[in-house]
Amino acid sequence: MNLKFLVVDDSVTMRRIVINSLSNLNFKNYVEASDGNEALIKLEENPDINFVITDWNMPGMTGLELVKAIRASEKFNHLAILMVTTRGLKEDIIEALKSGVNNYVLKPFTPQVLKEKIEQILNSKN
Amino acid sequence: MKNDASVMNKLFEKLDDLKSIFLYSEKLIPVIQKLIDFMRNTIPLLENINQSITETTNKIPTATNQIDSVTSATEMATTEILDTVDKILSEIASARANVDNLINSQNGFLNEEIKEKLSLVLVSLDNINQHANNVTLSLQVQDITSQQLAAVNYLIQSVQARLSSLFQDLEDTNIGHMNKLPDKNVFNENARYQDTSQQQKEIDQIVTANNSPASQDEIDKLFLKK
Numbered sequence: 001m002n003l004k005f006l007v008v009d010d011s012v013t014m015r016r017i018v019i020n021s022l023s024n025l026n027f028k029n030y031v032e033a034s035d036g037n038e039a040l041i042k043l044e045e046n047p048d049i050n051f052v053i054t055d056w057n058m059p060g061m062t063g064l065e066l067v068k069a070i071r072a073s074e075k076f077n078h079l080a081i082l083m084v085t086t087r088g089l090k091e092d093i094i095e096a097l098k099s100g101v102n103n104y105v106l107k108p109f110t111p112q113v114l115k116e117k118i119e120q121i122l123n124s125k126n
Numbered sequence: 127m128k129n130d131a132s133v134m135n136k137l138f139e140k141l142d143d144l145k146s147i148f149l150y151s152e153k154l155i156p157v158i159q160k161l162i163d164f165m166r167n168t169i170p171l172l173e174n175i176n177q178s179i180t181e182t183t184n185k186i187p188t189a190t191n192q193i194d195s196v197t198s199a200t201e202m203a204t205t206e207i208l209d210t211v212d213k214i215l216s217e218i219a220s221a222r223a224n225v226d227n228l229i230n231s232q233n234g235f236l237n238e239e240i241k242e243k244l245s246l247v248l249v250s251l252d253n254i255n256q257h258a259n260n261v262t263l264s265l266q267v268q269d270i271t272s273q274q275l276a277a278v279n280y281l282i283q284s285v286q287a288r289l290s291s292l293f294q295d296l297e298d299t300n301i302g303h304m305n306k307l308p309d310k311n312v313f314n315e316n317a318r319y320q321d322t323s324q325q326q327k328e329i330d331q332i333v334t335a336n337n338s339p340a341s342q343d344e345i346d347k348l349f350l351k352k
Contacts, residue, residue, distance in 0.1 A: 010312075013205065013269055016205075024259065062311045085314070086270055086273055086314045086317035087314050088325050089316065093329055093333070097333065104329050105329075106322040106329060108264075108270065108320075110323075
């Protein structure tokens, strides 16, 4: 499957770390956004994006709001969404799941965990 | 006559009461005096406290700006480290390709000892590559720290908002510039840089248990477990 990722995080550092990790996993096709609003614009501009990796805590539109917007959209609601965040409280995880994320990774993450979660999402989609 | 005696008795009773009041007042006066002295002494202290709080309130915007500066500076420094690590990774890839080419092109001409040494070089390059990648991953600390600093900033700004509001109520004046509080959703006050493998396992269990839409009962159970 030809995967194209949208990496959404307000921290340039985190975006680079996620992208480096994706590159090491041989996923070289990606676009970046610094918050939910920019992510929605990037989705419109890149209809071939099929996987979203998003942070939760961002100024402007948060990751959770982005997930809700994607799931409410007829055009994008099929997208795979992985949330990568520092929020580890059970109520946060439940809220994210109810909003429509496919899986959830806690920061700081390892490439192994990122790989596992991406594969789990892809396997569940196939 | 009997009536006059009764009136006189009442008069003496009242005089006794009055005497008691005077006696009590005599004891009370030093206490009141002490209270007045205490209040006199307290007023400058309260003025000092007031002045101190005013100064602190006025310094808060500077403090929050400094925290923002620290966040920007660490992000810039982290970007520089990432750039350097990227260069190292690129150099490693280039060195690895050169060694591979050498081994492949000169295969028939290289003696065993050189082949073995070159293999060791490749192993070292792979190790350096792995270490460089680990440095990159460790830089997640910058994002996590900036989340904590944002939480501290929010707390400081909340204190300033409360203090300004207090002054407004007391003096009907606005002391210092009252910042609008940032949206609480842009940071996570619980952010920690630590090994998350155990917590990730718990998250995996929740995610697995919630692959199908969660019922309210299931959610309630999770909340009860806390």
